Structures are given as C-alpha cells and as structure tokens.
Amino acid sequence: MDSEAELLARARRYSFRARMDSKSQRGEIAGPVFVSGQGSEVEDVTGKRWLDFNSGQMCAALGHNHPTVTAAIREACDTLIHAHSSYFNVQEIRLAERLARVMPEGLEKSLFLQSGSDANEAAGSLTFAGWHKEHGPLPSGSQAIVAPYCYRCPLRQTFPACNYACLDTSFELIDAQSTGRPAAVLTEPLFSAGGVIEPPPGWLKRLQELCSARGMLLILDEEQTGLGKLGTMFACDAEGVVPDMITVAKHFGGGISISAVTTSAAIEEKVVESGFINTHSHSNDPLACAAGIASLDVIEGEDMPAKARAIGDRFKGHLGALAQRYEQIGDVRGRGLLLGIELVEDRHSRKPAYALGQAVYRYCFERGLIFSQRRQGSVLRFVPPMTTSEAQLDRAAQLLDDAFTAALQGKVKA
Ligand SMILES: Cc1ncc(COP(=O)(O)O)c(C=O)c1O
Structure with missing residues (x-):
C-alpha cells in the first residue's frame, strides 16, 4: 500500500480542503489517512488503531462494517x-x-x-x-x-x-x-x-x-x-x-x-x-x-436502545467521576450514545475553557481516541458506536483523565 506521506502528497495536489477540521481550514493537509474499520475501531495506513468515539461522521453507530x-x-x-x-x-x-x-x-x-x-x-x-x-x-x-x-x-x-x-x-x-x-x-x-x-x-x-x-x-x-x-x-x-x-x-x-x-x-x-x-x-x-x-x-x-442505555450509563458515570476531580468540567450531559462535557475556566464564571478543550482533544487524538469538539472547542462530544465494550469505555475514560492532568499541568504541546 502507498505510504501515508505519498497519499498526503497526492491529497495536497488533488483534494479539495473545505472540511470541518481546523487543519484543513488553515489550509493544511495532514494525517491520519484511514483505511479500514471494524466495530468501534478504525485503522490508518500506518497501522495505528483508533478508538472511534465519533462513530465515523456519526453514521457508524452500529459499529463499522456491521x-x-x-x-x-x-x-x-x-x-x-x-x-x-x-x-x-x-x-x-x-x-x-x-x-x-x-x-x-x-x-x-x-x-x-x-x-x-x-x-x-x-x-x-x-x-x-x-x-x-x-x-x-x-x-x-x-x-x-x-x-x-x-x-x-x-x-x-x-x-x-x-x-x-x-x-x-x-x-x-x-x-x-x-x-x-x-x-x-x-x-x-x-x-x-x-x-x-x-x-x-x-x-x-x-x-x-x-x-x-x-x-x-x-x-x-x-x-x-x-x-x-x-x-x-x-x-x-x-x-x-x-x-x-x-x-x-x-x-x-x-x-x-x-x-x-x-x-x-x-x-x-x-x-x-x-x-x-x-x-x-x-x-x-x-x-x-x-x-x-x-x-x-x-x-x-440487537436491541440497540438497550445497548445505548448501558454504554451511556457507564460512560456518563466515568464523565461524572471526572467532573468530581476536575473543576473545569462544568457540565456533563446527553444520554445513550450521545454524550458531552462542557469545559469552563471555573464553575462560578462559567467562562468557556477553549484552550483546555483543544489541549484535551489533542492529547487524546494523538493517543488514538477520536471524538469531536463543539462550541469552538469548549464542549467535547462523545458518540461511541453501540459495539463499544466496557473495556473500551474504561480505556477512553482513563485517557481523558490523563489528558486533563497533562493539560492542566501545561504539558500538552500547542
Ligand atoms: C442533526 C443533523 N441534521 C442534519 C445533518 C446533515 O446531514 P448530512 O450531513 O447527512 O447532510 C446533520 C449532520 O451532521 C445533523 O447532525
């Protein structure tokens, strides 16, 4: 298969960049370049596996390639x-x-x-x-x-x-x-x-x-x-x-x-x-x-509503526990396979914490967890497919925990 560098060089030459992605909006074209997927994971051309808490573009809620x-x-x-x-x-x-x-x-x-x-x-x-x-x-x-x-x-x-x-x-x-x-x-x-x-x-x-x-x-x-x-x-x-x-x-x-x-x-x-x-x-x-x-x-x-409830309850529980530890998580909301947290500078002013949202997102993305940012980055949205296992939910929550710690200590590169 072509290498990521070769594919991106061709994308730079032939692909239109009008996408909802900050790099693309800045005129850059960068990886990952996805090639396959199964259940709640997708794989890029370098062989890196990603946990997809965006369900593709929300269309893989049944799991990729059901x-x-x-x-x-x-x-x-x-x-x-x-x-x-x-x-x-x-x-x-x-x-x-x-x-x-x-x-x-x-x-x-x-x-x-x-x-x-x-x-x-x-x-x-x-x-x-x-x-x-x-x-x-x-x-x-x-x-x-x-x-x-x-x-x-x-x-x-x-x-x-x-x-x-x-x-x-x-x-x-x-x-x-x-x-x-x-x-x-x-x-x-x-x-x-x-x-x-x-x-x-x-x-x-x-x-x-x-x-x-x-x-x-x-x-x-x-x-x-x-x-x-x-x-x-x-x-x-x-x-x-x-x-x-x-x-x-x-x-x-x-x-x-x-x-x-x-x-x-x-x-x-x-x-x-x-x-x-x-x-x-x-x-x-x-x-x-x-x-x-x-x-x-x-x-x-497969009773998707029941699966969605079970996944939502477990992951919302994780998000609630993170909110107990991090004052910057001002709100935890959503249900089933559509959950979000809103980040604030402090709970009193509720000023949106845009930079923190970016840092948490970047930390997780680099380590293979995909989710999306809304409201200019201050809301993190999680849409795990219904195939997501308890172990995958727990892994994502641990990564978010690590991300908050690193970001609040200023350890995430801009
Ligand atoms: C609630 C809602 N309605 C409509 C749309 C547009 O759907 P499509 O991108 O398939 O045209 C979206 C896309 O994200 C959406 O989230």
Missing part, C-alpha cells in the same frame, strides 16, 4: 444496485414498511433521499448551522428559536422556575414577525452539533402545544438522536410526543448514505395533492434501501 449490513450490501450487489427512481423497487417498499413499524404511531409514509440535509430540505428547507456564517442569507421566512440551553440560558432563567420562557419568547417573536401562519417548526429534540444541548423535560411537549395552537407542524430532525441512539427508538418517545414528521439519516444506512422523511398518511395526501415532487437520481436505490433494512434488523434484533 456484518449484517455488509451481507445485505453484498447481496444487493448481486441483485440490483440502482433502479429507476420513478418506479418502485422491492427493497424500497420493504424499507418503507419496516421504517413505519419503528416510527411513532401514525407516521408511516416515507420518502427516501441520500443525506440528512436532503431529508431536512424535503421536510422544511433550512439550516441554522453556525459554521455557514460566511454564506448568503437563509431562505426568507425562516426564523430561529431561542435554544433551550439551560446551562447558559440566554434569558438568564433557571428551570423549572422559567416555565419554558425560551419558548414563550421564541413564539412571541415568531407571532410578531410573521404575516401569516408559519408552516412549521423544525428542530432536533437534543441539539447534537450545537453542543449536546438537552432541552429540559417537557420542552418538546410545550413546543408541540405552541405549534398546534397556531396550526403549525412539528418536524423533528432525529438524524442524530433517533433509531435507538439515545436509549429509546426515538428521542421524542421519551417525551411522549408524536410529531408530524421525522427525518432520519446518519446510521440509518449502517454506513451507506440514505435518509428519510416520514409523515402521516394525511399529510402525505395533502402534499401530493398540491403537486409536490421530490426525487433524485439515487433517491430509492435498492442498495441503499437494503442497507437501511439491514440497519433496522440490527437496531431491533
């Missing part, structure tokens, strides 16, 4: 990889039926697409991702709501005394700024990329009431939170809320790119009547749909 998924892909390769997207194919129909079975009651009509963005666009056409700030304006008519970020409440309130002041404020602004009845609210039920922000209990229910009162739909982006990852099939199940639409992506394809927007028969009827068409060249490819079916087989057959 054998049920790879077998389904192999079979699809021998049967039909791609089909005409205007006609039905067997795998697509099977997947739609399977997805309806795991969705909350009443959500049974699925449209398949390729990525999470596609599915959100089909459902509601927007993004408020902060890192798109150098780009043009958002689609007109879209507004943000105040984040239910209790650790740093933008309204300086405290739950439960606040009585969801963030939602009341958001809807006061929406009512004041909209001329007609706004169509929908599209939200994650737990904000992953935003910094593993967990809304307080009851927030989703109240949000749904506020939407219903205005005839607005509630659309949940469960791409990071759904399909077993948080310990229930969907995050909204834990809140007893059935939204009007759910989007799924990420590990839905077990590593293959496929997403879906699923809604009720009544909404589908209305949308189709109005002439809505949404299709792409690869919308319903049998190969991707077969991977989706296999992934649902794994999620249900």
Whole structure:
C-alpha cells in the first residue's frame, strides 16, 4: 500500500480542503489517512488503531462494517444496485414498511433521499448551522428559536422556575414577525452539533402545544438522536410526543448514505395533492434501501436502545467521576450514545475553557481516541458506536483523565 506521506502528497495536489477540521481550514493537509474499520475501531495506513468515539461522521453507530449490513450490501450487489427512481423497487417498499413499524404511531409514509440535509430540505428547507456564517442569507421566512440551553440560558432563567420562557419568547417573536401562519417548526429534540444541548423535560411537549395552537407542524430532525441512539427508538418517545414528521439519516444506512422523511398518511395526501415532487437520481436505490433494512434488523434484533442505555450509563458515570476531580468540567450531559462535557475556566464564571478543550482533544487524538469538539472547542462530544465494550469505555475514560492532568499541568504541546 502507498505510504501515508505519498497519499498526503497526492491529497495536497488533488483534494479539495473545505472540511470541518481546523487543519484543513488553515489550509493544511495532514494525517491520519484511514483505511479500514471494524466495530468501534478504525485503522490508518500506518497501522495505528483508533478508538472511534465519533462513530465515523456519526453514521457508524452500529459499529463499522456491521456484518449484517455488509451481507445485505453484498447481496444487493448481486441483485440490483440502482433502479429507476420513478418506479418502485422491492427493497424500497420493504424499507418503507419496516421504517413505519419503528416510527411513532401514525407516521408511516416515507420518502427516501441520500443525506440528512436532503431529508431536512424535503421536510422544511433550512439550516441554522453556525459554521455557514460566511454564506448568503437563509431562505426568507425562516426564523430561529431561542435554544433551550439551560446551562447558559440566554434569558438568564433557571428551570423549572422559567416555565419554558425560551419558548414563550421564541413564539412571541415568531407571532410578531410573521404575516401569516408559519408552516412549521423544525428542530432536533437534543441539539447534537450545537453542543449536546438537552432541552429540559417537557420542552418538546410545550413546543408541540405552541405549534398546534397556531396550526403549525412539528418536524423533528432525529438524524442524530433517533433509531435507538439515545436509549429509546426515538428521542421524542421519551417525551411522549408524536410529531408530524421525522427525518432520519446518519446510521440509518449502517454506513451507506440514505435518509428519510416520514409523515402521516394525511399529510402525505395533502402534499401530493398540491403537486409536490421530490426525487433524485439515487433517491430509492435498492442498495441503499437494503442497507437501511439491514440497519433496522440490527437496531431491533440487537436491541440497540438497550445497548445505548448501558454504554451511556457507564460512560456518563466515568464523565461524572471526572467532573468530581476536575473543576473545569462544568457540565456533563446527553444520554445513550450521545454524550458531552462542557469545559469552563471555573464553575462560578462559567467562562468557556477553549484552550483546555483543544489541549484535551489533542492529547487524546494523538493517543488514538477520536471524538469531536463543539462550541469552538469548549464542549467535547462523545458518540461511541453501540459495539463499544466496557473495556473500551474504561480505556477512553482513563485517557481523558490523563489528558486533563497533562493539560492542566501545561504539558500538552500547542
Ligand atoms: C442533526 C443533523 N441534521 C442534519 C445533518 C446533515 O446531514 P448530512 O450531513 O447527512 O447532510 C446533520 C449532520 O451532521 C445533523 O447532525
């Protein structure tokens, strides 16, 4: 195989660098260069093995190369990889039926697409991702709501005394700024990329009431939170809320790119009547749909929600123990396979500890633990695949412990 240096030289010449990675943003191209993976580990071309607490790009939550998924892909390769997207194919129909079975009651009509963005666009056409700030304006008519970020409440309130002041404020602004009845609210039920922000209990229910009162739909982006990852099939199940639409992506394809927007028969009827068409060249490819079916087989057959709960409880326990030792861990949050810690200079000021986040991240990364940084590095997010063993969880926690000690002693190179 080509050496890492040779591969990187070719990447420098031929690869576009627009990636969410600090080195790439500084114009550098550097290793690791990954070549293989199994379960919770990936290997780079130098033979170094990495513990992947980012589940790839969040899409390997079932574990890398899950054998049920790879077998389904192999079979699809021998049967039909791609089909005409205007006609039905067997795998697509099977997947739609399977997805309806795991969705909350009443959500049974699925449209398949390729990525999470596609599915959100089909459902509601927007993004408020902060890192798109150098780009043009958002689609007109879209507004943000105040984040239910209790650790740093933008309204300086405290739950439960606040009585969801963030939602009341958001809807006061929406009512004041909209001329007609706004169509929908599209939200994650737990904000992953935003910094593993967990809304307080009851927030989703109240949000749904506020939407219903205005005839607005509630659309949940469960791409990071759904399909077993948080310990229930969907995050909204834990809140007893059935939204009007759910989007799924990420590990839905077990590593293959496929997403879906699923809604009720009544909404589908209305949308189709109005002439809505949404299709792409690869919308319903049998190969991707077969991977989706296999992934649902794994999620249900191996009880992913239970595995997610067990992993989440053990690792959150470790993170809680670290927070007892390090004052700079201001908050421990998340559940199941989506956890985070927020680093602060001290617990009183809650000033974000960006440099410490970088140092802890760098220490762990150099030693083969992959996770991601959010909120400019002050939140460390952990998304271990469901294949992660207790020993791997304990190893990651030990590495984090060593990283905090080294970073706080100024022993991590900048
Ligand atoms: C919650 C959420 N929605 C949508 C997306 C976009 O998905 P994709 O990158 O597959 O287009 C992401 C990507 O990280 C996400 O985290």
